[in-house]
Amino acid sequence: MSMPLAVIDKVSHRFGTVDVLKDVNLEVQQGSFTVLLGPSGSGKTTLLLILGGFLTPSEGRVFIAGEDCTLSPPAQRPTTTVFQDYALFPHMSVAANVAFGLRMRGIRAAERNGAALNMLRLVGLETQAVKKPHQLSGGQRQRVALARALIMQPQVLLLDEPLGALDVKLRRQMQDELKTLQKRVGTAFIHVTHDQEEAMALADTVIVMNGGRIVDWGTPEQVYSRPRTRFSAAFMGESNLLDGIVAKSGKSEVLVSTLLGEIQLSGEAKAGEKINVAIRPENLKLQSGRGARLHLGKARVCEVMFQGSFKRMSVRTEGREPLLLMLRVAVEESAKVGEQVDLYCRPSDFALLRE
Numbered sequence: 001m002s003m004p005l006a007v008i009d010k011v012s013h014r015f016g017t018v019d020v021l022k023d024v025n026l027e028v029q030q031g032s033f034t035v036l037l038g039p040s041g042s043g044k045t046t047l048l049l050i051l052g053g054f055l056t057p058s059e060g061r062v063f064i065a066g067e068d069c070t071l072s073p074p075a076q077r078p079t080t081t082v083f084q085d086y087a088l089f090p091h092m093s094v095a096a097n098v099a100f101g102l103r104m105r106g107i108r109a110a111e112r113n114g115a116a117l118n119m120l121r122l123v124g125l126e127t128q129a130v131k132k133p134h135q136l137s138g139g140q141r142q143r144v145a146l147a148r149a150l151i152m153q154p155q156v157l158l159l160d161e162p163l164g165a166l167d168v169k170l171r172r173q174m175q176d177e178l179k180t181l182q183k184r185v186g187t188a189f190i191h192v193t194h195d196q197e198e199a200m201a202l203a204d205t206v207i208v209m210n211g212g213r214i215v216d217w218g219t220p221e222q223v224y225s226r227p228r229t230r231f232s233a234a235f236m237g238e239s240n241l242l243d244g245i246v247a248k249s250g251k252s253e254v255l256v257s258t259l260l261g262e263i264q265l266s267g268e269a270k271a272g273e274k275i276n277v278a279i280r281p282e283n284l285k286l287q288s289g290r291g292a293r294l295h296l297g298k299a300r301v302c303e304v305m306f307q308g309s310f311k312r313m314s315v316r317t318e319g320r321e322p323l324l325l326m327l328r329v330a331v332e333e334s335a336k337v338g339e340q341v342d343l344y345c346r347p348s349d350f351a352l353l354r355e
Contacts, residue, residue: 002029002030003066004027004028004029004030005028005029005030005032005064005065005155005156005188006026006027006028006051006062006063006064006065006156006188006190007026007027007028007062007063007064008024008025008026008027008047008050008051008060008062009025009060009061009062009063010023010024010025010059010060010061011023011024011025011047011050011057011059011060011061011062012024012057012058012059012060013043013046013050013055013057013058013059014058019212020041020043020046020212021043021046021047021050021057021212022043022211022212022213023060023213024043024047024060024212024213024214025214026047026207026214028156028188028190029188029205030188031186031187031188032188032189032204032205033179033182033188033189033191033202033203033204033205034188034189034190034191034203034204034205034206034207035190035191035192035193035198035199035202035203035205035206035207036048036190036191036192036193036207036209037193037194037196037199037206037207037208037209037235037236038194038208038209038210038235039194039210039235040194042209042210042211042212043209043211043212043213044192044194044207044209045160045161045192047209048081048158048160048190048192050062051064051079051156051158051190052074052077052079052081052158053069053072053073053074053076053077053079054074054081056070056071057070064077064078064079064155064156065078065155078154078155078156079154079155079156079157079158080101080149080150080152080154080157080158081149081157081158081159081160082145082146082149082157082158082159082160082162083145083160083162084160084161084162084164084165085165086133086141086142086144086145086162087145088133088141088144088145088148089133090132090133090134091132092132092133093129093130093131093132094120094125094128094129094130094131094132094133094136094144095113095116095117095120095129095130096116097133097144097148098116098119098120098144098147098148098151099112099113099115099116099151100148101148101151101152102115102116102151102152115151116129116147116151117129119147119148119150119151120144120147122147122150122181122184122185123143123144123146123147123177123181124143125140125143125144125147128140128144137170138165138166138167138170139166139170139173139174142162142163142166142174143177145162146162146178146181150185150187154187155187155188156187156188156189156190157187157188157189157190158190159189159190159191159192160192161192161193161194162178162191163175163178163193163195163198164193171198172201175198175201175202176201178191178202179201179202191203196235196236196237199220199236200220200224203219203220204219205217205218205219206218206219206220206223206236208223208231208232208235208236210231210235215228215229215231215232215355216228216229216231216232216236223236224236224237224280225280225351226351227239227278227351227353228353228354228355229353229354229355230276230278230353230355231355233276233278233351233353237280238280238281238326239278239279239280239281240278240279240280240281240284240325240326241276241277241278241353242258242259242260242276242277242278242279242323243258243259243274243276244256244257244258244263244274244275244276244277245257245272245273245274245275246269246270246271246272246273246275247262247271248271249268249269249270249271251268252266252267252268253265253266253267254267254268254269254352256269256275256277256352258277259317259319259321259323260296260297260317260323260343261296261297263277263294263347263350264347265277265347265350265351265352266348266352267352269352275352275353275354276352276353277350277351277352277353278350278351278353279345279349279350279351280349281312281325281326281327281328282310282327282328283345283346283349284296284325284326284327284343284344284345285329285343285344285345286327286329286333286335286341286342286343286344287342287344288342288344293344293346294344294345294346294347295342295343295344296317296343296344296345297317297318297319297342297343298317298318298340298341298342298343299315299316299317299318299325299340299341299342299343300315300316300318300338300339300340300341301313301314301315301335301336301337301338301339301340301341302314302315302316302324302337303337304335304336304337306331307328309331310328310329310330310331311328311329311330311331311333312326312327312328313326313327313328313329313333313335314326314327315327315341315343317343318340325343
């Protein structure tokens with residue numbers, strides 16, 4: 001793999017006596033789309049501000065394009081930042097807003113105006129150049145803010161919840177546009193959000209944060225299907241979490257005893273160790289087949305909710321210690337509240353959680 005474009009090296013940060021980042025290490029690759037995902041207070045925006053030079057970390061260093069930028073102000077870094085409120089100048093035209101950074105660099109008017117029009121063409125707003133920001137829709141203002149940032153040709157574009165102020169339909173549309181734009185320009189994007197669906201739609205790499213630490217990382221599929229921690233399993237979509245004890249340990253597999261029986265899992269743990277396992281609702285089946293041959297026992301249907309493309313079902317297992325489990329089943333599934341059903345899954349759909 002090539003040398004990373006940006007490196008966060010053992011960064012910690014405190015506001016007074018409150019630790020908001022704790023020994024964070026992160027590498028960002030050239031041309032990648034990295035999403036920092038986590039709840040409010042997880043430290044993701046603080047980390048973005050440190051990358052952008054708006055905060056100096058209490059400890060650790062920041063390298064961008066091989067240079068130590070830890071103490072460098074925003075204007076001296078190969079980064080630009082797009083904030084949630086876009087911060088457009090209301091008295092300036094769209095084109096003047098986009099060209100503003102070049103104006104501050106002393107670029108002559110003809111050159112910067114030509115560059116602004118080219119950038120507006122890239123984001124599909126060349127016909128809006130003479131308008132003022134208040135004459136545009138929320139999605140258009142967001143694209144102006146992106147154009148203003150990208151015209152500076154940053155090596156890293158930092159985005160602090162840029163879609164947070166948009167309604168759901170427009171937000172989905174802008175996710176598609178943002179991903180397409182990133183691939184077209186090839187700039188590394190680092191995007192902060194608390195929206196799990198947004199992270200999965202946009203990211204090449206998802207970084208899950210909680211309590212000032214990175215608790216999971218990988219492709220969206222890896223983080224969703226094979227979460228490393230209990231927090232990640234619960235935050236990155238709905239998950240059924242089970243307590244377990246390692247009954248037998250091998251080189252790369254363990255046999256875990258749970259209230260659903262003994263389950264063979266990929267992973268490493270010591271015999272007798274208490275661990276957690278997780279399984280996504282869509283991986284629990286009411287019928288054997290398509291690899292779902294592990295019978296987990298019988299359960300009673302508690303609730304069925306129609307969700308459009310699927311039904312969300314809660315069931316309670318039978319036995320001395322019943323469990324409440326969530327399932328996502330096909331809309332054609334006919335099981336009704338109160339009916340007894342059999343539960344099946346593939347053993348490979350269980351994930352062993354390290355924390």
